[in-house]
Amino acid sequence: MKSKRSENTKSGPVTLERVAKLAGVSPSTVSRILNGTAVVSDEKRKAIDEAIAELGFVPNPVARGLAGGRTLSIGVVTQAIDSPFYGPALRGIEDELDSAGYSPLFVSAHWDPTTEGRCIDVLRSRRVDGLIVLNGRLSDQALKNTAKHLPIVVTGRNIKGAGLFALNFDNFAGGVLATEHLISLGHRKIAFISGDAAHPDANERLRGYTTALKNAGIPFDANLVVPGDYQVESGLAATDLLLASRRKFTAIFCANDQMAYGAALSLHRKGLRTPEDVSLIGFDDIYHSLYVAPPLSTIHQPAYEMGRLTASSILQMLAGNKPTAAMPAPELIIRESTAKL
Amino acid sequence: MKSKRSENTKSGPVTLERVAKLAGVSPSTVSRILNGTAVVSDEKRKAIDEAIAELGFVPNPVARGLAGGRTLSIGVVTQAIDSPFYGPALRGIEDELDSAGYSPLFVSAHWDPTTEGRCIDVLRSRRVDGLIVLNGRLSDQALKNTAKHLPIVVTGRNIKGAGLFALNFDNFAGGVLATEHLISLGHRKIAFISGDAAHPDANERLRGYTTALKNAGIPFDANLVVPGDYQVESGLAATDLLLASRRKFTAIFCANDQMAYGAALSLHRKGLRTPEDVSLIGFDDIYHSLYVAPPLSTIHQPAYEMGRLTASSILQMLAGNKPTAAMPAPELIIRESTAKL
DNA sequence: TTGTAGGCGTTATCAG
DNA sequence: CTGATAACGCCTACAA
Numbered sequence: 067m068k069s070k071r072s073e074n075t076k077s078g079p080v081t082l083e084r085v086a087k088l089a090g091v092s093p094s095t096v097s098r099i100l101n102g103t104a105v106v107s108d109e110k111r112k113a114i115d116e117a118i119a120e121l122g123f124v125p126n127p128v129a130r131g132l133a134g135g136r137t138l139s140i141g142v143v144t145q146a147i148d149s150p151f152y153g154p155a156l157r158g159i160e161d162e163l164d165s166a167g168y169s170p171l172f173v174s175a176h177w178d179p180t181t182e183g184r185c186i187d188v189l190r191s192r193r194v195d196g197l198i199v200l201n202g203r204l205s206d207q208a209l210k211n212t213a214k215h216l217p218i219v220v221t222g223r224n225i226k227g228a229g230l231f232a233l234n235f236d237n238f239a240g241g242v243l244a245t246e247h248l249i250s251l252g253h254r255k256i257a258f259i260s261g262d263a264a265h266p267d268a269n270e271r272l273r274g275y276t277t278a279l280k281n282a283g284i285p286f287d288a289n290l291v292v293p294g295d296y297q298v299e300s301g302l303a304a305t306d307l308l309l310a311s312r313r314k315f316t317a318i319f320c321a322n323d324q325m326a327y328g329a330a331l332s333l334h335r336k337g338l339r340t341p342e343d344v345s346l347i348g349f350d351d352i353y354h355s356l357y358v359a360p361p362l363s364t365i366h367q368p369a370y371e372m373g374r375l376t377a378s379s380i381l382q383m384l385a386g387n388k389p390t391a392a393m394p395a396p397e398l399i400i401r402e403s404t405a406k407l
Numbered sequence: 408m409k410s411k412r413s414e415n416t417k418s419g420p421v422t423l424e425r426v427a428k429l430a431g432v433s434p435s436t437v438s439r440i441l442n443g444t445a446v447v448s449d450e451k452r453k454a455i456d457e458a459i460a461e462l463g464f465v466p467n468p469v470a471r472g473l474a475g476g477r478t479l480s481i482g483v484v485t486q487a488i489d490s491p492f493y494g495p496a497l498r499g500i501e502d503e504l505d506s507a508g509y510s511p512l513f514v515s516a517h518w519d520p521t522t523e524g525r526c527i528d529v530l531r532s533r534r535v536d537g538l539i540v541l542n543g544r545l546s547d548q549a550l551k552n553t554a555k556h557l558p559i560v561v562t563g564r565n566i567k568g569a570g571l572f573a574l575n576f577d578n579f580a581g582g583v584l585a586t587e588h589l590i591s592l593g594h595r596k597i598a599f600i601s602g603d604a605a606h607p608d609a610n611e612r613l614r615g616y617t618t619a620l621k622n623a624g625i626p627f628d629a630n631l632v633v634p635g636d637y638q639v640e641s642g643l644a645a646t647d648l649l650l651a652s653r654r655k656f657t658a659i660f661c662a663n664d665q666m667a668y669g670a671a672l673s674l675h676r677k678g679l680r681t682p683e684d685v686s687l688i689g690f691d692d693i694y695h696s697l698y699v700a701p702p703l704s705t706i707h708q709p710a711y712e713m714g715r716l717t718a719s720s721i722l723q724m725l726a727g728n729k730p731t732a733a734m735p736a737p738e739l740i741i742r743e744s745t746a747k748l
Numbered sequence: 749t750t751g752t753a754g755g756c757g758t759t760a761t762c763a764g
Numbered sequence: 765c766t767g768a769t770a771a772c773g774c775c776t777a778c779a780a
Binding site for chain 1: 465466467468469470472473478480487488489490491494495497498501510511512513514515528529532533534639643668669671672674675676695697698699700701702
């Protein structure tokens with residue numbers, strides 16, 4: 067039996083050239099079987115495979131990137147690397163990319179278009195092969211421009227163009243679903259805590275709310291709509307405000323789960339019980355919502371799945387195919403924070 | 408005024424060579440001022456700076472990596488990219504690295520030593536300049552071996568060696584702190600839900616608990632210690648078990664916040680109130696704990712700060728200096744989930 | 749202080 | 765099917 071590691075035979079990095087020499091072929095031939103670029107005789111292939119195993123050769127992605135122009139890496143711009151909502155999406159991207167030999171390069175834009183532009187510059191300078199932009203703030207035009215240079219998959223907006231693919235969740239339908247659930251339980255005084263108006267998805271959720279009310283013949287009461295910004299604190303503050311205003315309501319629909327946590331805390335502090343006194347529904351179904359007390363009713367948005375889809379889409383584009391993925395429809399998740407009036 | 412982008416003058420990538428030509432100097436001179444490798448006359452420096460601005464030149468990290476052996480990227484192995492505890496640490500790393508022109512390369516090992524080994528291989532093949540390993544599962548020896556090739560900063564263990572630096576949190580002290588808090592409130596029947604025994608930090612927290620009990624002269628009751636695995640579900644199940652056993656207890660110390668959420672839910676479902684019926688304390692102080700109802704008392708572990716420290720440490724090592732950073736001491740955070748007996 | 753030449757490890761383009 | 769021979773864009777001796 068041969069020793070598993072004959073690395074010591076000759077020091078220095080194990081290069082393709084060394085493999086070629088050992089196998090008695092030219093470097094180009096080794097490269098060919100590595101990339102499947104051309105057909106190689108079984109004889110040489112075998113010799114090369116053995117040499118590779120013997121040397122424990124592993125191609126150098128950096129050199130590959132320089133020579134071939136492909137780095138096998140995908141830039142992923144997210145808004146915050148530690149976002150409870152996007153986290154699972156990042157994991158999905160990682161999983162999907164990994165199984166194809168690609169690596170993600172994560173950067174956070176912190177909801178700032180300027181930062182986002184810089185992030186993309188960094189990513190491009192690092193020669194990523196493609197880009198995934200999760201709910202970015204850059205203009206459609208800016209996106210289209212960079213799409214001229216490398217394929218992009220975006221979420222959170224509808225946009226078409228060469229080298230551009232969008233994967234969008236139906237926030238409007240989700241908003242309708244949540245509101246209708248509350249209405250079906252007998253609620254008519256339903257408050258709404260909105261997300262940041264700068265987010266298109268936040269507006270869509272609001273539109274779902276107003277539409278569902280209208281469909282049910284419930285008059286819209288602007289005083290029942292309080293602005294939030296998707297952060298927990300804002301849900302807390304908004305609910306405090308609602309309570310202080312003495313406006314009557316029996317249910318609250320928060321534009322995302324995190325604000326619902328804030329709302330729950332506000333209610334708890336005022337001695338109000340969920341759902342006995344006030345029903346509460348969120349949006350997104352982040353992991354935690356299953357375990358808060360009481361578990362939160364919400365609209366399920368498949369973040370992990372979304373991550374996988376964006377990744378497989380960019381991979382398809384890289385392979386020269388047109389992606390066909392589509393986001394699953396919103397789904398109502400009924401747990402213990404909503405009850406009959 | 409000149410047009411800001413004269414890229415169109417000549418197509419193709421803006422290379423260092425182009426800059427050199429425009430500035431009327433040799434490529435090496437451009438390289439020199441780019442890296443501060445040598446002193447250059449003010450005259451040429453100015454010409455080069457102008458040429459760089461004019462062309463909008465940006466060095467190609469890939470080529471740099473090949474030629475110089477440095478990629479200006481740091482591999483970061485974490486256990487799960489979407490972990491609520493490590494998330495802020497990743498952000499800290501990102502922030503710190505970014506300000507030094509470095510980029511993090513995140514990979515998830517999913518608490519599996521084999522996967523972790525593969526992750527490190529990927530990172531090394533991508534020629535990262537250094538490694539940060541957050542609470543890894545690899546053996547000290549394995550770590551020491553790869554530290555021969557590139558500098559490593561690890562958290563969650565004590566280990567010394569060339570090219571190796573450890574940043575460890577005092578979990579034992581934290582465990583003592585939490586338990587003493589409960590004791591000071593008059594509790595004597597204190598249950599403990601442990602973390603996975605495979606995690607050294609989990610065992611340290613448990614040791615803190617038993618030690619504090621002993622110091623207070625409270626007999627240790629093995630029936631009050633229930634195994635968990637750091638996941639929410641296990642906190643829920645463990646509390647269910649505790650309740651079903653009919654053993655008396657007035658407080659629960661969970662080895663991390665997430666299990667405390669599970670415990671809170673279990674109590675809530677049984678109609679028990681926190682903290683009126685049972686006091687609850689967690690560990691870690693993840694972001695959410697401030698907003699659960701009721702806000703959770705816990706031990707603060709500065710994850711973001713830890714991220715920054717690991718990053719600045721690796722940067723110091725890269726600069727040839729010995730890192731001196733140390734983790735802040737554990738801190739007791741008293742919120743609304745613990746009360747006098 | 750500055751330029752020239754060679755090389756980093758692969759891939760791509762040619763011939764053969 | 766296979767092997768030279770150039771790049772890829774930058775860095776680093778070495779020489780001047």
